[in-house]
């Protein structure tokens with residue numbers, strides 16, 4: 001019998017894969033993971049077979065409903081539109097705009113600048129300072145936006161796609177030793193969500209491809 005479970009091409013430490021894992025978990029959609037190592041042999045994402053799946057040669061990609069989808073925000077909106085249970089977007093149009101705004105700032109304005117391919121290009125010597133610079137700059141904007149729209153979570157008191165983007169970006173900030181003290185709202189929301197079961201199950205350390213020495 002055909003296996004109709006969605007398949008997520010994912011890498012344990014990829015923040016973009018992590019966003020989608022959180023959304024799938026929050027919506028309680030069962031899925032299988034196909035790990036794609038971004039480092040093994042120069043990166044499995046660049047092999048011919050995977051390029052057929054994702055011409056951007058990045059993770060995540062999601063096979064679902066007979067389709068192959070790429071780009072984490074696009075995937076999360078597809079999940080939201082096809083599986084409205086446990087909504088991750090508010091009803092109110094202004095709040096929806098705020099959710100998209102925070103998602104965009106992170107997914108377009110921060111993460112791509114500190115992505116693996118960019119850091120390789122920037123070089124070993126400069127990469128830490130580079131990542132810190134762009135994450136700090138973006139987090140200044142996120143903190144300012146949150147000061148007017150956050151409740152318990154990024155936008156009001158319900159978990160939204162903005163939270164799915166924020167938590168993995170905070171992990172990356174810590175990874176590059178960004179000083180997070182100027183961002184108390186970001187830190188509060190991250191703390192609020194760190195023990196949520198859907199977020200815990202999506203964490204890099206809980207992934208099948210997490211190296212055993214990192215997984216607890």
Ligand SMILES: O=C(O)/C=C\C(=O)CC(=O)CC(=O)O
Pocket residue numbers: 013014015016038039111114115116117172
């Ligand atoms: O284990 C590694 O060092 C390789 C890749 C990553 O971390 C993932 C990224 O490129 C960063 C990100 O998703 O933001």
